[in-house]
Amino acid sequence: MPPRVTPTARQGRLGAELRKLREAAGLVSRDVAAWLGTSQAQISNIEAGKHGISEERLRRLAAHYACDDAQLIDALVRMANERDKGWWEEYRGVLPPRVLDLAELEHHGTYVRAFQAVHIPGVLQTEEHMRAASIFAEPGLPDADREARLSFRLRRQEVLESGTSYEAVVHEAALRMRVGGAKVTRVQLERLIQESERENLTLRVIPFSAEGFAGAGHPMQYIGGVVPQLDTVQIDTVQGAEFIDAAAQVQRYRTRLDRVTGAALDQSASLDLIRYIAQNL
Secondary structure, three states: OOOOOOOOHHHHHHHHHHHHHHHHOOOOHHHHHHHHOOOHHHHHHHHOOOOOOOHHHHHHHHHHOOOOOHHHHHHHHHHHHOOOOOHHHHHEOOEOHHHHHHHHHHHHOOEEEEEEOOOOOHHHOOHHHHHHHHHHHOOOOOHHHHHHHHHHHHHHOHHHHOOOEEEEEEEHHHHHOOOOOHHHHHHHHHHHHHHOOOOOEEEEEEOOOOOOOOOOOOOEEEEEOOOHHHOEEEEEEOOEEEEEOOHHHHHHHHHHHHHHHHOOOOHHHHHHHHHHHHHOO
16 A cells, blocks of 8 residues: 555554554664564654554564553553544545644544634634634635634534533723624624533633733644643644644743633633623624
8 A cells, every 4th residue: 555645634643643552662663663573664654654564563563672561552552543534534635634623633632722812712703703803814715625724623613522621812992892883792702602601611710800910822722632632732823723742842841831720710700701702892
């Protein structure tokens, strides 16, 4: 089977974790290939996410690398055995691969923590809010492409329906942005209040009056893996979504997210603020 041209973020992550285990064991790919009875190119393709790996081979490699973390190994095996195509595959070739990767990561995440300073988190936006934001950001986008993106973003909201724990922290500035006008904004704020009734959703607001909050910070999503080693941070760039999985960097973002969350009101006070803003648009 030829190598994958564009591995998904999850396929790439599996390969990256196997590479980390090999490097931690102090082994080079050439020697591992000889031990496994394959080529160095095959090992390189596996570690780049371009080739899959069987459960038997993965467990043999883990043993060879002296990895005794059973939970991590089992999690990697589950990733290697994934065969089902998720709903996001319907958009393959229509939307950029990185956009699809985000939906895949959210689908497999055990929890999601999001922070936004000037935007409402995507999975909490109404369709009217999405459309108005899209028209402003990309006015020349063909109608077919815009509708595909809107449809995709609405499907991403299935992560809430799935019961995945979702914690959203937004700044008061995001609530006061009149995206699409006062009517659209009011409906959007009412949607936030309605969604907050979900047991798996926690919504907190950082008010303008918060002391010690040093600016907007970096918008991000922190997606929890089955084991902490598989946690992933997603940030937005001009080129699209970027995924961070290096342990030290993930820890930095987690610390920053904890500090941002600490500046927010509790959910009850946050909802009171949202209601006040909605009533006074």
